[in-house]
Amino acid sequence: MYMYNFSHSIFFFFFYIKMFYNMSTIMMIYFIMNNLVIFLEWEVISFNSVNIVISILLDWMSLLFMMFVFLISSVVIFYSKSYMSSDLNLSRFIILVLLFVTSMMLLIISPNIISILLGWDGLGLVSYLLVIYYQNLKSYNAGMLTALSNRIGDVFILMVISWMMNYGSWNYIFYLEFMNNDWEMKMISTMIIMAAMTKSAQIPFSSWLPAAMAAPTPVSALVHSSTLVTAGVYLLIRFNMMLLDTFFLKVLLLLSGLTMFMAGISANYEFDLKKIIALSTLSQLGLMMSILSMGLPDLAFFHLLTHAMFKALLFMCAGVIIHMMNDMQDIRFMGGMSMYIPLTSLCMNISNMALCGIPFLAGFYSKDLILDLVSFSNLNLMIFFLYYVSTGLTMFYSVRLVMYLMVNDYNLMSIYNLYDEDFTMLKSMFVLLSMSIISGSFLSWMIFYYPYMIYLPFNLKMMVIYVSLIGAFLGYLVSNMQIYSVNKFLMVYNMSNFLCMMWFMPSLSTYGLSYKILNFSQVLLKTIDMGWSEVYSGWGLISIIKKYSVFYNFYQMNNLSIYLFSFMLWIMISLLMLI
Numbered sequence: 001m002y003m004y005n006f007s008h009s010i011f012f013f014f015f016y017i018k019m020f021y022n023m024s025t026i027m028m029i030y031f032i033m034n035n036l037v038i039f040l041e042w043e044v045i046s047f048n049s050v051n052i053v054i055s056i057l058l059d060w061m062s063l064l065f066m067m068f069v070f071l072i073s074s075v076v077i078f079y080s081k082s083y084m085s086s087d088l089n090l091s092r093f094i095i096l097v098l099l100f101v102t103s104m105m106l107l108i109i110s111p112n113i114i115s116i117l118l119g120w121d122g123l124g125l126v127s128y129l130l131v132i133y134y135q136n137l138k139s140y141n142a143g144m145l146t147a148l149s150n151r152i153g154d155v156f157i158l159m160v161i162s163w164m165m166n167y168g169s170w171n172y173i174f175y176l177e178f179m180n181n182d183w184e185m186k187m188i189s190t191m192i193i194m195a196a197m198t199k200s201a202q203i204p205f206s207s208w209l210p211a212a213m214a215a216p217t218p219v220s221a222l223v224h225s226s227t228l229v230t231a232g233v234y235l236l237i238r239f240n241m242m243l244l245d246t247f248f249l250k251v252l253l254l255l256s257g258l259t260m261f262m263a264g265i266s267a268n269y270e271f272d273l274k275k276i277i278a279l280s281t282l283s284q285l286g287l288m289m290s291i292l293s294m295g296l297p298d299l300a301f302f303h304l305l306t307h308a309m310f311k312a313l314l315f316m317c318a319g320v321i322i323h324m325m326n327d328m329q330d331i332r333f334m335g336g337m338s339m340y341i342p343l344t345s346l347c348m349n350i351s352n353m354a355l356c357g358i359p360f361l362a363g364f365y366s367k368d369l370i371l372d373l374v375s376f377s378n379l380n381l382m383i384f385f386l387y388y389v390s391t392g393l394t395m396f397y398s399v400r401l402v403m404y405l406m407v408n409d410y411n412l413m414s415i416y417n418l419y420d421e422d423f424t425m426l427k428s429m430f431v432l433l434s435m436s437i438i439s440g441s442f443l444s445w446m447i448f449y450y451p452y453m454i455y456l457p458f459n460l461k462m463m464v465i466y467v468s469l470i471g472a473f474l475g476y477l478v479s480n481m482q483i484y485s486v487n488k489f490l491m492v493y494n495m496s497n498f499l500c501m502m503w504f505m506p507s508l509s510t511y512g513l514s515y516k517i518l519n520f521s522q523v524l525l526k527t528i529d530m531g532w533s534e535v536y537s538g539w540g541l542i543s544i545i546k547k548y549s550v551f552y553n554f555y556q557m558n559n560l561s562i563y564l565f566s567f568m569l570w571i572m573i574s575l576l577m578l579i
Contacts, residue, residue, distance in 0.1 A: 024070060028063035032446055036060075039111065039173075055171055057111035061301060064446075065108050065234065068305050069227055071435070072312050073101045075428045076222040082424035083218055083319055093133065097222065100126040104227050108234065111173035113164060116235070117157045120199070123228050124150035130219040131212050142211040145510065149208040153198030153232070156191045163188050176241040190248045192239050197252070200232030200285045203259045207506040209282050213274040217319030220274060225281050225315050226308030233288045233304055240297040253293035253379075257386035260286030262503050264393025268400060268478065269500040273318050273329045276401055279502075280355060281311055283390060290387070291370050294377060302447050303366035306440045310354035310362055313432040317348035320425055321405070324418050331401065335408035340418035345406055347429045352398045354436045356468065357391070365440035367391070371464050372454040392467035392474075399475030408479070 030036070040056040077097060084090050103122030110116045124147060132143035163184060164170050175185065201209040212224050223229075236243065243249050263282035270276045284307050292300040321337060321344065322329055338345040350361065357367040374387045410416070420426070498504065504512075534540055555562055 024063050024067040027058070028060055028067055029446075031058070031063055032060040053112070054115060055112040056109045057173060058109065061237070062108050064305065065301075066105060068308055069101065069104050069108070072226050072308060072432070073097065073222055075431050076218045076312070076316075079221070079316055079319075079425055079428040080216075080218045082422050083323070084216065093216070096126055096130055096133075097219075100130070100223060100227075104231070107231055111171055111238075113157070113161055113170045113172050117154070117161065120157055120195075120231065121154055123199075123231055124154060127212070127223055127228055130223060131215045133216055133219070134214065139214040142208075142214040146208045146212050149198055149201075149205050149509070152205070153195040156195035156198070160188050160191050160195070163191070172239070176239065185242060186246055189239065189243045189246050192235065193243065193246075193248050193252055196232030196236045196289075197255070198232070199235075200229055200289060201259075201282055202232075202252070202286065202289055203255045203262065203503075204505065204509070206259060206262070206282060206502060207509045210275045210278045210502070211506065213272070213278050217274070217315060217322065220278070221312045221315035221319070224278065225311040229281060229285055230288070230304050230308065233285065233292065233300060236289070236292050237297040237301050240292065240295070244295055249293050253290055253383065256286045256289035256293060257383055257390075258286075259283075260290065260390040261386050261393070262505075264390045264397065265499050266502045267397040268393065268475075271330050271332055273322065273331050273334075273401075273405075274315075276331070276397060277311070277314050277318055280314075280394070280397065283394060284311070284355075287367075287370065287387075287390070290383075291373075294374075294379070296370075296373065298447055299366070299370055299373065302443055303370060305443055306354075306362040306366045309432055309439050310351040310436040313347055313351040313429060313436050314355065316425070316429050316432065317344050317351065320344045320422070320429075321348075325412060328412060331404040333412045334405050334410070336406070336410045337418075338406040341420040343420050343426055344429070347433050348405070349402065350433060351436055352402060354440075356395050356398050357464070360441070362436045362438075362440035365444045368464060369444075369452060369454075372452075372456065372461070375456055375460050375463065376454055388463060388467050391464060392471035395468045395471030396475045396478070399472045400479045403476060403479030 036059070038056075038058040040058070042054045042056075043051055044054055045052045077094060080090075080093065080097070084093055087093065100123065103119045103126060105119070106122065107116055107119030110119060127150070128143050128147040131146050132139045161170065164172065164175075166184060167175060198205045209224060209229065213220060215224065260283050263279045263286060267276050267279035267283070270279060284303070288300045288303055288307070291303065320341070321334065324341065325334060328334075337348075354361040354363040357363045359368075371387060371391065374384065501507065
C-alpha cells in the first residue's frame with residue numbers, strides 16, 4: 001500500500017515540476033519577444049533603517065535556465081521511479097532531489113548576493129548528501145572531497161558579502177554598470193571568479209567532479225552534468241559586465257583551457273563508464289568558462305543549455321547500461337549493446353554525436369559558433385591549440401566509448417539477459433532525446449536576434465572537421481589496440497601515469513594538501529604532547545611523586561634499623577664537629 005501511494009506522489013512531483021516548466025516556457029518566450037525584465041523586492045523586515053529584503057530577477061536568461069532545470073529534474077524524478085525502485089529510502093531520495101531543485105531556483109532568480117549564498121550553500125549541502133547516498137567508504141571520501149572543495153567557493157562568496165557592505169546594498173545587479181574601475185569591485189570580481197572555479201571544477205579544483213560519480217546515476221544526470229556544475233558559469237555570466245577588464249579573467253582563460261585539455265586526455269585513459277562521462281562534462285565546463293573569459297556570455301549560456309540536454313541523456317543511458325550489466329561500470333566488460341538494447345543504444349549514440357558536434361544536433365550549433373569565434377579572435381596560438389586539440393579529444397573519447405560499448409564483443413558472462421523494455425526509463429530518455437536533437441536550433445533562433453556571419457579562410461573554417469576526423473580515427477585505433485601498446489612511447493618519459501591521473505590532481509588535493517601537515521602534527525604529538533609536556537606535567541609529576549613515595553614507604557617499613565643508623569650517623573657527625 002505504501003509503495004502504491006508513493007508512486008502516486010512521484011507522479012505528483014513529476015507533473016508539479018512539469019507545470020512549472022510550462023509556465024516558465026510561456027513566460028520566457030513572452031519576455032524574450034518584448035525584451036522585458038521584472039525586478040521584484042519583498043521587504044521581510046525593517047528595523048532601525050536595516051532592511052532585510054528578498055529580491056527576484058525575472059528576465060529571459062533566468063526563465064530560460066529555469067525552464068531547462070525544471071525539464072531535466074522532472075524527467076530525472078520520473079526516471080528514478082524505475083531506477084531506484086528497489087531502494088528502501090526512495091522518499092528520502094526524491095525529497096533530496098526536490099531540495100536541490102529549490103536551491104537551484106534560488107540561485108537562478110536572485111540578484112542579491114545573500115540569497116545567492118543560500119542557493120549556493122544549499123547546492124553544496126544537498127550535493128554532499130546525494131553523493132554519500134550509497135553509504136560506503138568510497139562514497140564518504142568522495143562526499144567529503146566534494147563538500148570541502150565547494151566550501152572554498154562558499155568562503156569566497158562570504159568574503160564578497162562582507163566587501164559589498166561598503167556599497168550599502170547586496171543587490172549586485174545595480175553595481176555592474178558603473179563601478180568597473182573601482183579597486184574594491186576588482187577584488188570582488190576576483191573572489192567571484194574563484195568561487196565559480198570551485199563550483200565548476202576548474203583547475204586546481206577539478207578532482208571532486210569525477211569523485212562525485214559515487215552518487216546514484218539519476219543524481220549524476222541532474223546534479224553533476226547540467227545544473228550544479230554550471231552554477232559557477234551562470235554566476236560569471238551574471239557578473240560578466242564587471243569582470244571584463246580584470247587581469248584574473250585572462251588567468252581564467254588559461255586555466256579553463258587547460259581544464260578542457262586535461263579532461264579530454266584523462267577521459268581517453270579511463271575505463272569507468274560514469275567517470276568518462278564526468279570527464280567529458282569537465283571538458284565542456286572548461287569550454288564554457290573559456291568562451292566566457294573571452295567576453296562572450298551569451299554564447300557560454302547557449303552552450304550551457306544545449307550541453308545540459310545531451311549530457312543528462314548520456315548519464316541516463318549509462319544508468320540503464322549499468323543496470324543491465326549487474327552494476328558493472330567497467331567498459332572493458334561491455335560490448336555489442338546495440339544488438340540487445342537498441343533504443344537505449346540509439347539515445348546513447350545520438351547524445352554522443354551531439355557532444356561531438358555532429359551537424360544539426362544540439363551540440364553543433366553552440367560548439368561550431370564557439371570555435372569559429374575563437375578562430376576569428378586575436379588570441380595567441382596556445383589558446384587556439386587548446387581549443388582545437390580539446391575538440392579533437394572529445395571526438396577521440398566519444399568514438400572510443402562507442403567502440404567499446406556498441407561494436408566490440410560482450411565480455412561479462414556467458415549467461416546474460418539484456419532487455420530494453422523498461423518504459424519508464426525509455427519515456428524519460430526520449431523526452432531528452434528530442435531536446436538533444438532540436439534544442440540547438442531553436443535556442444540559436446531565440447537567443448541570437450540576428451545571424452552571425454563569420455568569414456574565415458577555407459582551411460581555418462574546415463579546421464573543426466579536420467580535428468574531428470583525426471580524433472575519430474585515433475579513437476577507432478585505440479579501441480582496437482592492446483591496453484599497454486598505447487602507452488609504450490609515453491612510458492619512456494614516465495608520462496602515462498601523469499596523463500592517466502588527471503595530472504595528479506586527485507592526489508594533490510587530498511594527500512598532497514594533508515600529508516605534510518598530518519606528518520608534522522604527528523611529530524608535534526610525539527615530541528610535545530606525548531613528550532616534553534608529559535615530562536613537566538602529567539606522567540612526569542606522577543613518576544617523581546611515585547619515586548619519593550616508594551622511598552618514604554621504605555623508610556617507614558624499616559624504621560628501627562634506619563633510626564639506629566641515623567643515630568650513629570648523627571653521633572659520628574657530632575664527634576667530628578667537636579674535634
